[in-house]
Amino acid sequence: MGKTKKLIELDDKAIEILEKQAKLQKRSLKNYIEYTLEDTAARFSEPSEAYKTMMDDMIKRDEEGSLKTTSVAEVLARYGRKL
Known part of the structure; x- marks a missing residue:
C-alpha cells in the first residue's frame, strides 16, 4: 500500500494535548498522529x-x-x- 503526504493544520491546544499523549506512548508526535489516524481509519473499514x-x-x-x-x-x- 502506498503512502500520501497531506498538510494538516491543528490549533495549538490540540497539538499540546497530542504531544502529551505521544509522550505517554513513547512516540514522536508525527508517529502518534499517523498511528491514531490509521487506527481510526481501520475501524471505518469493512x-x-x-x-x-x-x-x-x-x-x-x-x-x-x-x-x-x-x-x-x-x-x-x-x-x-x-x-
Missing part, C-alpha cells in the same frame, strides 16, 4: 472476507442450534473470578 465467513458460519450454527456459547459469568467462575 471487515475482512475471513471475518465475514467466520461470522456467517457462527450465525448459521446459531440458527441451527449447534452453536455453543458460554456466558461471561461462567468463564469468570471457571477461573475463580467474579463480575
Whole structure:
C-alpha cells in the first residue's frame, strides 16, 4: 500500500494535548498522529472476507442450534473470578 503526504493544520491546544499523549506512548508526535489516524481509519473499514465467513458460519450454527456459547459469568467462575 502506498503512502500520501497531506498538510494538516491543528490549533495549538490540540497539538499540546497530542504531544502529551505521544509522550505517554513513547512516540514522536508525527508517529502518534499517523498511528491514531490509521487506527481510526481501520475501524471505518469493512471487515475482512475471513471475518465475514467466520461470522456467517457462527450465525448459521446459531440458527441451527449447534452453536455453543458460554456466558461471561461462567468463564469468570471457571477461573475463580467474579463480575
